[in-house]
Each structure stands twice: as C-alpha cells, then as structure tokens.
Amino acid sequence: MKLYLTPAACSLxxxxxxxxxxxxxxxxxxxxxxRRMEDGGDFTKINPKGYVPALELDDGTVLTENAAILCWVADRAPDLAPHGEMGRIRLIEMxxxxxxxxxxPFIRSFFPIDEKDRETADRMIATRLAFLEEQLCGDYLFGESYSVADAYLYVMLHWANLTKRQVPAKLAAFFERVHRRPAVQEALRREGLAQ
Ligand SMILES: N[C@@H](CCC(=O)N[C@@H](CS)C(=O)NCC(=O)O)C(=O)O
Structure with a gap:
C-alpha cells in the first residue's frame, strides 16, 4: 500500500x-x-485531480479525498471512530x-484571489475554530476516545500554528495532547518534520 503525500500537507x-x-x-x-513524484513520475497518472492525499491499495485501487481515506482507515480500525448507532455518521459529519x-478556507487563505478574499477566509477559520472550542467537552472531538477526525483537526491546528494564528485555549491544549501521541510523532518523523 502507498500513501502519496506532501510533507505537512493535509495528507499528514x-x-x-x-x-x-x-x-x-x-x-x-x-x-x-x-506534480511529480520522488522518482520523477507523473502524479496525475495516480490521481488525475493532481492533489494529495491518494492512497493506493495493494490491489491497485486508488482512494482520494481525506474524508474517504480517513473513513477507510476507521473501517479497519474501529477504535479510531466514535461508537454507537450514529458513530459512523457522526464521523462523516465531523x-x-x-x-x-x-x-x-485555509487553502483559500494560503492562495487568496486578493486581500479581501484572504480576510474572509481567515474570518471563517477563526469562527469555525471558535465553534469547535465551544463544543469540545473532553480530550478529543468525540469525548474521551481518539478518532481519525482528531488527526485531521491536528493538521489544521498545525497550520494555524505555522501561520501564527491565535488558537483558542482548549484547542491549543488539544493540539499538544495529540502532538504527543506516538503515532503522530512517527508520521512527523517519516515526513521529516519532527524536531
Ligand atoms: N478535497 C481534497 C483537497 C486536498 C488538498 O487540498 N490537497 C492540497 C494539499 S493540503 C493539495 O494537494 N493542493 C495542490 C493542488 O490542489 O494543486 C481532500 O480533502 O482530500
């Protein structure tokens, strides 16, 4: 199996x-x-959309889109998804x-049409993070059990830190908590991002 990624991108x-x-x-x-791979090959032959992530399964099937890949992982590791009748749908919702x-909005803020566009995107990011801050009532997005959605939020907060944004207090603590997880350290190390 192969994961096509760019270090520190959403594929993290x-x-x-x-x-x-x-x-x-x-x-x-x-x-x-x-859009070239390490060996010089054309990545658009793997994912015609041209962006990461792409997950190539052992049978050659290629899966794209973070939400789909994260659901695929959660299907294989049910402990990484919220449980209960509504668990799967709540994961898709998140x-x-x-x-x-x-x-x-982060992508829009990184590559804005103009300054007004960037401000709109930045406002949206701040509003959405404030919403999650208010909702967070445990160590992770779904309470006390960690899920693949936490990995996705971790990357968003990593970007927030890189761009020197004000991160609300509970989310800042969430970031530190997730950052300490051995699997996070392993992925960072493999992407050449660990300090
Ligand atoms: N809808 C895609 C978006 C993925 C995405 O934004 N990937 C970025 C890196 S974080 C990328 O590869 N951008 C390059 C491009 O769009 O050309 C998903 O959620 O997987």
Missing part, C-alpha cells in the same frame, strides 16, 4: 491515522508545484465539517 492526517491504526504503508512524496469549513 491520513499518514497519522494509518500509523495509529498500525497499517503498514509506503510513502511517496509528491511535489505539488510540478470530517465533512473539517474538510469544507476549515481545510478549504
């Missing part, structure tokens, strides 16, 4: 989740400016929220 969430689930995976770095309401 999938990498962390795979490490957490103890699913062995080979990583292939993608240069997003050239992954969709992070993908569309936090991840996308």
């Amino acid at each position: 969430a999938d990498h962390i989740a795979l490490c957490e689930a103890k699913i062995a995976v080979e990583t292939v770095k993608v240069d997003l400016t050239t 992954l969709s929220f992070i993908a569309s309401e936090i991840h996308k």
